Amino acid sequence: MGLRARLALFFVIITVLPLTATVVALESQIDRQLRLRAEGELSSARASASALIEVTRRRAGDLANDLALRGAGQVLAGVDPAAAQAWLAEQSPDQMLQRADLVLLVAAEGGLLAGVEAPSQFAPGVQKPGLTALASSAVTERGLPGVLLTVRRIPGLSPQPLGAVVTGVWTDRDLLDQLPAADGAAFVAEGQVLASLAGAPGAVPADQVPPPGEVAETTIDGKPVLVTAALRTPEGAQAGSALLLWAPLGSPGSGLGLTVALLAATVLVVGAIGWFLAGTVVAPVRRAADVARAVAGGDLSRSLQPTGGREL
Secondary structure (H helix, E strand, C coil), rough: CCCHHHHHHHHHHHHHHHHHHHHHHHHHHHHHHHHHHHHHHHHHHHHHHHHHHHHHHHHHHHHHHHHHHHHHHHHHHCCCCCHHHHHCCCCHHHHCCCCCCCEEEEECCCCEEEEEEECCCCCCCCCCCHHHHHHHHHHCCCCCEEEEEEEEEECCCCCCEEEEEEEEEEHHHHHHHHHCCCCCEEEEEEEEEEEHHHHHHHHCCCCCCCCCCCEEEECCCCEEEEEEEEEEECCHHHHHHHEEEEEEECCCCCCHHHHHHHHHHHHHHHHHHHHHHHHHHHHHHHHHHHHHHHHHHCCCCCCCCCCCCCCC
């Protein structure tokens, strides 16, 4: 390898290595800051979503208390489904369904006496729980996915209650549309997506649902995401339902291709500059060497005229 090539290579090395280290460090710092920002946005969305869900559940619970004050106990004591349905119809169902998605009058043993419900918007293929199943689960406290229930038990003269007024809210697309969601949001239960916004996952394994209040990195449909749970009911209540909020996360090394391309272009540019600069050094050296060889050979007519700087 000639002197000019060695000088050019040396120039490339002392230029590109520090630049590469700087680019890698900056890229790592940028990825970290983007992750912290995504985590902060998810935490904010989680807090807002939890607050809105709590307000929605309290509104449904207040409706159950109002119906209890309007004489629901007397209706439950009669254990007459027809009379119970007629009484419920007198309570302005349209107004009730503005405060809750369903209202049930449930007998003490869990039988459904009467009920009204609003339409739901679950994902295709999701079977929403029926009113009879909801009435039974409200009394046994087993919980069912797809709904958040509030149970207002009506006491009787005996230790056994007369029954219960049950109100509920569907965990469906209507509720998601009210939430200040992040890039994506979905209600899931046991890995099944009940309802979702844009970018819905096909399935979310139960072990990938983080505990409430935490942000975790996982994979949904093969794509890395940051995910948090704004609502995760315990086992035995709502069957482990959860509200997931997530934001996309760049794949590890996703910017590697661009970085390599930029560094390759940098090497070419720096190499060209180094070749030119090395030439400005090598040219006078060669002229001096030529004159020295000529004089050594006995040609004393040759002389070296200095050009440019006097360093050589």
